[in-house]
Amino acid sequence: MLAVQLHDTMLAPPRRVVRPSPVRLGRGEWVRWQVNHRWTRPRDGGWNYELTTLNLAYGAVADLKLFMGTPTRFVDERAALR
Numbered sequence: 001m002l003a004v005q006l007h008d009t010m011l012a013p014p015r016r017v018v019r020p021s022p023v024r025l026g027r028g029e030w031v032r033w034q035v036n037h038r039w040t041r042p043r044d045g046g047w048n049y050e051l052t053t054l055n056l057a058y059g060a061v062a063d064l065k066l067f068m069g070t071p072t073r074f075v076d077e078r079a080a081l082r
Helices: none
Strands: 002-004 023-025 030-040 047-057 073-077
Touching: 023 030, 023 073
Parallel strands: 030 073
Antiparallel strands: 002 023, 030 047
16 A cells, blocks of 8 residues: 655645545555645736646556546645635
8 A cells, every 4th residue: 555645835825725535556556646726927917826736646656647537546625716
């Protein structure tokens, strides 16, 4: 088993005080972890938005299209960004 925990190092909001527990993966399994942020552009005060997606497999990957399918585990930390 492999335990996976995403460490969010972005300084942009929203800050996530409560984070999901680590995800356990067995060989041949994979996780898709998504997290989003926004921050202000200094020049015009507009917003920049970012969506980060981590796809991580444990063990040998035989199918090169693995990450195009449905993940074994999915962690959705996306927040409503105003």
